[in-house]
Amino acid sequence: MTGLRLQIMGPLRVWRGDLEIDLGPRQQRCLLAVLLANVGHPVSVADLTASIWGLSAPPSAVNVIHKYVGALRRLLEPELALRTPGSYLLRTAGGYRLAAGPEVLDLAAFRELIAESRALDGTDRPGEALDRYADALRLCHGPAGDALAESAGAAATFAAIDGEFCDAAIAAADVAFRLRRPAPVLGPLRLAATLGTLNEFVHARLITALAMAGRQAEALSTYRTIRQRLADDLGIDPGQTLEEAHRRVLTQDLPAPADSPPGREIPHLVRPAQLPPDLPSFAGRAPEIATLDTLVAGMDRDGRTAPLIVALDGMGGVGKSTLAAHVAHRHAGRFTDGQLYLDLRGDLDDEDLLAGDALAALLYGLGVPTAQLPGTFDARVGAYRSLTAGRRILVLLDNVHDPAQVRPLLPNSAHSLVLLTSRSPLLGLAAFDGAHLLRVDVPDPASAQELVLRRLPGPAPADLVDEIAELCGRLPLALAILAARLAARPTLSLESVAAELRDSDRRLQAFPAGTGTPDPRTAFAWSYRQLSAGAARLFRLLSAAFTPAVTAGTAAGLTGDDPSRTRSDLEELAAAALIDEHDDGRFVVHVLVRAYAEELLDTVDGPAEREAAVGRLLRHYLDAGLDAQAALAPAGTGSVPAGTRPDIPVTVERAAAWFAGHRQELTEAVRVAADRGDADTAWSLAGALRLAHPSVAGDAARYVRASLQSRPNAAPGSSTAPSA
Structure with missing residues (x-):
């Protein structure tokens, strides 16, 4: 096992030998990152406090910092005796200093190599200088202290390291241009352009390097991007250096690279095999598999001009990803140019994978080295389409958020298959890209x-x-x-x-x-958090419904909202896969989804709103039941005005159909009203049942009578059915 290695030029990472160390809580990692960024220099406790907490430091901040330092010492040197300073984290007057040489810390090694590079270039040894620059630039893996900038002070500290990298990339590029060797600096310049998004000197070198490497289209696209960014963010035009680089691309006033033949370099293509493992205990899904098998089998017979796209949708936890992976493995042998897989993370809050990053991952899977990845989105789309043209590739894209996220990732081949999974139906892909939509329900x-x-x-x-x-x-x-x-x-x-x-x-x-x-x-919570306020309220209130399936009119009665608004909210819930709309027009809530909605109703709305919703629902059934009675037996029912509420039957046919479709709900409504001590509503609903469903009316009446009799302080006569 080798010694300790520390990384700050990119995400903070620490290894002891081949084992990466867990550095503990976020604030402890931030403290180490700040000390690494200031390697060799003391940092006061006050500056550490400001870097970690900014202006919101707790009273115990100093003690917490000492505690973190002790924990980090034991992580870096496990054999260290208690309360000894060790070799790396040293106490100074009023603060701490991190001591680490180039054999341990990437930043120290970077600075040593850059110094050697400049010395070599100054002694007229540019080739060796460029090699040293390349070694140094390879040490950077992204923004320094990535995602650990808890305050403006920490952000400035990490940005200074990014600035060092950008300056080194510029210096290396100038050496590379003199030698006509753009390839070693292409990757570092692309990274520098992401770190210094408004750095005109970096972008000018990147444009020049791309053009020298034969990538004129990407060079021009890079210029357009930085020009637009400067205008949008700073309200300025490109400076002289950037304009000169642009002019030289347009006039082709650049030497050909000395280390490669003319023309664009074509990456060596590999055969990817990225599918996640098939589930050994996979069971069932015969109808879905048969449908997918038929679609794949017909690929060569239907004169396709685009890839076969199949999008599986369904509620969280229903098994879409497992089914997609299983089917992908069934047909992997058919796609001889390989299989690509990517989780687009559309089921995570604000963490879905951007299309540009997804393209980079797919291009890397096809064999494009990181240093040769195009720097702009349009260039990546073009490269991906070129590399997939005419090839037999299977692409499995999991957890898609929306059609826009996936369109740039479709391969440019009619011989390819694209399998997608998503919570919501990808209607846009079906309408404009020819995708087949397959709803995945719970198994039989x-x-x-x-x-x-x-x-x-x-x-x-x-x-x-x-x-x-x-x-x-x-x-x-x-x-x-x-x-x-x-x-x-x-x-x-x-x-x-x-x-x-x-x-x-x-x-x-x-x-x-x-x-x-x-x-x-967790699966349901993500879908819930995407809802509008109205749909979220309806979702919670559906747990108070008397049965798992409700009509749109019943839902409106439950919420007290306008029927058209309620219908819109129901459609939103169905699109989010939190409810299902059946052929009979009823909306059904899964038993576990209903349990989750019930938890939310208790915590978000409280018992009073639940009681109010139940009261509104009982009134809805009572109004509808009285109108149904009026239609079936008009005399003496005490009907309310017909058509004044949603879902109210006003003809004999509709009344009969309404009673037939609401038998279970009315029976439950009778029980709920009786349990609440609402004698009038309970007996009225029981009377409606007696007219439409005599076979269950007797049981309902007996339940009302027993329930009301058992209640303390029951009103006299409340347990007796009113005369007809």
Whole structure:
């Protein structure tokens, strides 16, 4: 095992030998990053405090800094005795100093190599100087202290290191141009352009290097980008250096590179094999697999002029990614030029992968070295299309956010297959790019049972497995987590798990959060956070509905909102895969999604809003029931004015259909009203049931009577049905 290695030119990283060290909490890492950036120089405790907390330092800041330093000393030197300073983090008057040489710290090695490069160039040895510059520039892996700038002071400290890198890249480029060797500085200049987005000197060298390497189109695109950025951000035109670089590209007033033949260098293409592993315990999905197999089998017969695009959508945890990977492996052999995979992270808040970064990853997978990646978005799109033209490639793009994110990533070949997964249907891809949309629902009961049994270490009673599957709504993510719990804890019985799930108020507690494993609550939470305020409120209130399936009119009665607005909110929930719209026009909430909505209703709105929503819903059923009675038996029903509320039947046919479709809801409404002690509403709803469904009306009336009689302080006669 070799010694310690410290990296600050890019993300903060530390290795001991081949093992990377976990540097602890974020503020502790920030402290180390600031000390590394100031290597060899003392940093006062006051400056460290300002770098970590800015103007919001806690009273205990000094003690916290001493604690962090002690922890870092033990991480860097595990054999260090307690309360000894060690070799790296040294105490100074009023602060600390980090001591590390070029054999340990990348920044120290960078500065040593740059000094050697300048000395060599000054003694007329430019070739050796360029080689040293190249060695130094390779040490940078991105913005210094990446993402650890907690304050303006820390940001300035890290920016100074980025500035050193940009200055070195400029100096190296000038040497490279004299030698007509642009290749060694192309990659560093591209990185420098991302660090100094408004640095005209860096961009001028990048434009020149691209043009010398035969990449005139990319050079001109780079000029247009920096010119627009200068205008937008600073309101200025390009300076003389940048304009001169642009002029030399236009007039081709540049020497050809001495180390390569004329023309653009074509990267060596590789055959990628990036698919995630297939799930060994995969089960079911026969209809979906058959559909996908048919589409793939028809690729060579339908005269395609573009790749076959299939977009799988469905609720979080339903198994879209697992199905896509399984199908990809089934057909991988057909795509002889390889398989590419990328998680676009569209299911994470504000972390979805930008198309430009995604293109860079795909180009790298196709064999384009990092140093040769085009610097602009348009150039990357062109390179990707050129490299995929006519090739048989399978591309699996997981967790797509929207069509715009994926369009630049479509290969330029009718012989290629693109599989996508997304929470929402990618309607834009279907409308304008010819994508086939496939909705992925929960598996059938037999497949759900097989999914669990394949993961358990031994046999299990099928009836109990079926009950657990149904209590989870057959959601694959939930079933996989429960099976893993059972396999990891041999003393945990199926009956215990089933008992947890039977308690509807605590159903989601069966899936522990915060363990590093995705759970249903996390999967649903992302979709919920994307909702508008109105749709979010409706989602929470749906947990107060009396049945899992509701009509649009029932939802409007639940919220008290305008029917058209409620319909719009329902469509938003369906697009977010939080509810499903069935062929009969009803909207169904999955059992675990409903449990999540119920948690939110309790925490966000509280019991008073739940009670108010139940009251609104009872009034909705009462109004509709009275109107239905008026249509079926007009005399003496006490009907409200017809057509004044949504979902209210006004004809005999509609009244009969309404009663037929709302039998379960009315029965539950009777029970709820009786349990609330609302005798008038309970008896009125029971009367409506007696007219439409005599077979259940008797049970409903007996329940009302028993419930009202059992209530303390019941009003006299409330448990007796009113006369017709």
